[in-house]
Amino acid sequence: MLLRSHFPPKYTNCETKRQFTWPFTTEVRLMFVHTMYIYQKTNRYFAQVADDIKEIAAAEIQDLGATEVRLAYRGLYFEASPDVLYCLNLRSALVHRILAPLLTFDCHSDRYLYKTAAKIQWSDFLTPDHTFAVFATVSNSTIRHSKFAALRLKDAIVDYFRATTGKRPSIETQSPDLWINLRIHNNRATLSIDTSSGSLHRRRYRLQTVEAPMIETLAAAILKAAEWDCHQPLYDPFCGSGTLLCEAYLQATQTPPGMLRSHFGFERLPDFDLRQWEQVKQACSQNTITISKNLVAGSDISKTAVAAARRNANTFDQHGNITIHQRDIFQIDKLEQKFILCNPPYGVRLKNSQEDLATFYKRLGDFLKQRCRGSTACIYFGDRQYIKHIGLRSSWKKPFSNGGLDGRLVKYVLY
Numbered sequence: 001m002l003l004r005s006h007f008p009p010k011y012t013n014c015e016t017k018r019q020f021t022w023p024f025t026t027e028v029r030l031m032f033v034h035t036m037y038i039y040q041k042t043n044r045y046f047a048q049v050a051d052d053i054k055e056i057a058a059a060e061i062q063d064l065g066a067t068e069v070r071l072a073y074r075g076l077y078f079e080a081s082p083d084v085l086y087c088l089n090l091r092s093a094l095v096h097r098i099l100a101p102l103l104t105f106d107c108h109s110d111r112y113l114y115k116t117a118a119k120i121q122w123s124d125f126l127t128p129d130h131t132f133a134v135f136a137t138v139s140n141s142t143i144r145h146s147k148f149a150a151l152r153l154k155d156a157i158v159d160y161f162r163a164t165t166g167k168r169p170s171i172e173t174q175s176p177d178l179w180i181n182l183r184i185h186n187n188r189a190t191l192s193i194d195t196s197s198g199s200l201h202r203r204r205y206r207l208q209t210v211e212a213p214m215i216e217t218l219a220a221a222i223l224k225a226a227e228w229d230c231h232q233p234l235y236d237p238f239c240g241s242g243t244l245l246c247e248a249y250l251q252a253t254q255t256p257p258g259m260l261r262s263h264f265g266f267e268r269l270p271d272f273d274l275r276q277w278e279q280v281k282q283a284c285s286q287n288t289i290t291i292s293k294n295l296v297a298g299s300d301i302s303k304t305a306v307a308a309a310r311r312n313a314n315t316f317d318q319h320g321n322i323t324i325h326q327r328d329i330f331q332i333d334k335l336e337q338k339f340i341l342c343n344p345p346y347g348v349r350l351k352n353s354q355e356d357l358a359t360f361y362k363r364l365g366d367f368l369k370q371r372c373r374g375s376t377a378c379i380y381f382g383d384r385q386y387i388k389h390i391g392l393r394s395s396w397k398k399p400f401s402n403g404g405l406d407g408r409l410v411k412y413v414l415y
Contacts, residue, residue: 035121039100040271044068045085046192047076048096052401053221057094060224064088082273085266086280089196090258093220093247096199099181099192100269107189108142110152117156117191124270125193128167130177132157135194138184153182153191178268195266203246204260205315208308210241214343214380218402219247220257222409223341225398226378230295232339237329239298242309244341245322248296255316256284291321299327330367340368340377358389365390368414377412384408 039045049057051074058069058076065084070077076095080088089098102120107113126132134157136150143149157180158168179194201217222244228234230252236244250257258264266272300306306326313322344364345357368377369392381387382405387397395411 037102043079045078045080046099049075049094052399053094056221056224060092060094061088064091083276083280085195086277089264089266090256090284092200093257094217096201096217097194097196100195101190101192104190106187107184108187110143113189114152114156117153118160122157122160125268126169126178128161128165128169131170131172132178132180133171133173133176134180134182136182141184141187143184149182149184179265193265195264197263197265200258203257205246205312208241208311210305210308213241214243214402216243216247218400219243222380222400223247223251225409226341228339233294234296234339234341235335236298236342238342238344239300239309239324240305242312245296245298246313249317249322252291252295253288255288293321294323297323299325301328334371336372336374338375340372340375343380357386361386361389362391365392368392372414375414377414378409380407380409382407
């Protein structure tokens with residue numbers, strides 16, 4: 001741990017041999033020395049994952065090399081070597097972000113939060129020329145407001161750099177160089193570095209969108225839950241801005257979901273190994289495969305949605321293997337021997353009366369029965385009240401929430 005000592009206002013740092021003048025009070029004057037952070041001692045991290053896909057995410061990160069995986073509230077604890085940490089950030093389709101814990105401590109006041117945070121050698125992670133952001137969550141603690149907790153941590157970091165360099169890094173909440181996470185629960189605080197640099201669900205391919213789009217991690221989870229084998233042609237007749245199609249393409253080609261991200265937070269860790277990171281990227285690029293045209297295809301009645309889907313798909317599908325047409329589903333002659341995966345309109349996406357939606361789902365059920373023989377259909381119902389209107393017997397139903405909606409993924413085998 002860091003050594004604490006009382007020094008006069010001017011002291012010499014043992015590592016840099018530079019003189020600094022402290023503006024702090026005596027109780028926060030200390031010697032900054034190299035320390036081992038929690039993640040370095042334990043190789044243990046926390047992956048933020050939506051509660052209803054934790055089991056699928058646990059299996060995914062184990063396949064990618066994580067060990068000692070344990071389900072927890074809003075995520076997963078796991079152990080990983082540095083190269084596996086890099087791989088998880090690049091290749092996980094389900095994890096939102098991965099946190100590397102630096103320090104955990106009892107925290108009964110904002111004063112103690114500031115004092116303890118001031119002991120961390122923040123120059124291990126950034127310089128005054130970089131930007132950073134603090135995101136905090138607080139529950140059942142003396143410090144009641146997350147924004148106030150984040151402000152006090154920000155003050156400690158800024159004062160550290162003012163004292164050691166005479167300069168301070170800037171705050172940038174949209175795309176900072178370093179994301180810092182603070183969680184205080186039951187007066188116990190954990191300070192972590194976000195190794196993902198923001199939520200991994202932002203794949204960077206969604207350049208255009210439509211109303212009520214499906215989040216990328218949910219689309220990836222639905223694909224895995226639906227058990228598409230990446231060989232049977234997949235078709236989405238309600239493709240919207242193309243999220244399901246894009247995630248299907250990434251899965252079928254084994255393209256890393258993080259391929260379009262410009263940087264990751266783990267690159268700012270003091271033990272970041274550039275050679276290992278280059279090896280991970282090279283291995284991923286060598287494992288990608290080419291798919292045949294029409295393996296992943298879709299359509300939508302909206303011209304605007306089709307334009308958005310095509311633009312989004314083109315960000316990584318340079319050869320145009322994803323086929324997208326403007327078409328009303330009920331004008332399609334047939335969809336036989338297909339894997340139909342879709343997120344049809346519901347109350348949020350289609351501002352019609354309840355009666356119209358009920359009629360729509362009955363027509364959809366008739367379409368599946370009459371024109372989709374030999375196919376398998378996995379349909380996501382954002383509003384599960386419409387399941388009964390489709391008029392088909394399901395093989396199974398699985399719960400998946402989307403933007404606060406208690407949705408269901410339902411599988412139908414069509415004969």
